Amino acid sequence: MKKLTIAAAILALTAGMGAAQTIRMGTEGAYPPYNLINDAGEVDGFERELGDELCKRAELECTWVKNDWDSIIPNLVSSNYDTIMAGMNINDERKKVIQFTQAYTPGLPSAYAALAADTDVEGDVVVAAQTNTIQASHVAETGATLLEFATPDETVAAVRNGEAEAVFADKDFLAPIVEESNGELVWVDGFDTIQLGEGIGMGLRQSDTELKEKFDAAITSMKEDGSLNELLKKWFGEDAMQFE
CATH class of the missing domain: 3.40.190.10 (Periplasmic binding protein-like II)
Incomplete structure (x- = not known):
């Protein structure tokens, strides 16, 4: 017992x-x-x-x-x-x-943002993306040079300071940044809605x-x-x- x-x-x-x-x-x-x-x-x-x-x-x-x-x-x-x-x-x-x-x-869209809407994001340009993301993998498969950063904020800063011609990230992340930039950052023509993942x-x-x-x-x-x-x-x- x-x-x-x-x-x-x-x-x-x-x-x-x-x-x-x-x-x-x-x-x-x-x-x-x-x-x-x-x-x-x-x-x-x-x-x-x-x-x-x-x-x-x-x-x-x-x-x-x-x-x-x-x-x-x-x-x-x-x-x-x-x-x-x-x-x-x-x-x-x-x-x-x-x-x-x-x-x-x-399946939420990704997008490219840059200082100019006619940026050739798949040409001889540098594109910033966060490391280990599907966006970074996508850029690596295009004709652009991939510049990776640890945080998403650094990818946007790279465009603003001239390190990169464009940034590629989730559109929902970029949308308020583009909107609040007062025209400094714009969507790249034809590359503002890209489905990945x-x-x-x-x-x-x-x-x-x-x-x-x-x-x-x-x-x-x-x-x-x-x-x-x-x-x-x-x-x-x-x-x-x-x-x-």
């Missing part, structure tokens, strides 16, 4: 420890409106709000961890956190290292299949009740691409 009581206590404790597991959500905090650090020093943006809601629906306790983009996948694989929510497009190259949930954005998803370790299933179910529920589309409109505007 005593052995049974001890065994039951150990089982209850083990179950309690499992229930109390905290999922660490990794993000960059430097790619608004997807993710950013607000004035209070906290992770904010579309992915913070979405991630918190997904954790709630999946009945998971989650915290947020900031990590630089250039090491964000290695640190996931090394278990420094459990997910990546950082504006990361789903593509075959990344699937060799990590797995993804279903996309929580439609399969959409943005949450990255997880290959072994975390159960966690992937929980987040996939939560994303599906938000698509079905329309709340994901509402978040897309809130953070990307009324004209944002929507899930049908």
Whole structure:
């Protein structure tokens, strides 16, 4: 009887420890409106709000961890956190290292911005892009010279200071910068809407299949009740691409 009581206590404790597991959500905090650090020093943006809601629906306790983009996948694989929510497009190259949930954005467009609308972005020019992005891979396949930077803000600064003739990034990231530049930066003619990738998803370790299933179910529920589309409109505007 005593052995049974001890065994039951150990089982209850083990179950309690499992229930109390905290999922660490990794993000960059430097790619608004997807993710950013607000004035209070906290992770904010579309992915913070979405991630918190997904954790709630999946009945998971989650915290947020900031990590630089250039090491964000290695640190996931090394278990420094459990997910990546950082504006990361789903593509075959990344699937060799990590797995993804279903996309929580439609296939959002990328775009070129420059000081002149007639910039030949596929000719003998230098184009800035953030390192380890699908945009950087795309530029490398064109006739342009790729200039990579660790952060997205540095790619824009490179155009402004003359290091690069154009920048190539997610259009939603560039749109407010172009709009607020008062004509200094403009969209490149014919290159202002380029579809790349399969959409943005949450990255997880290959072994975390159960966690992937929980987040996939939560994303599906938000698509079905329309709340994901509402978040897309809130953070990307009324004209944002929507899930049908």
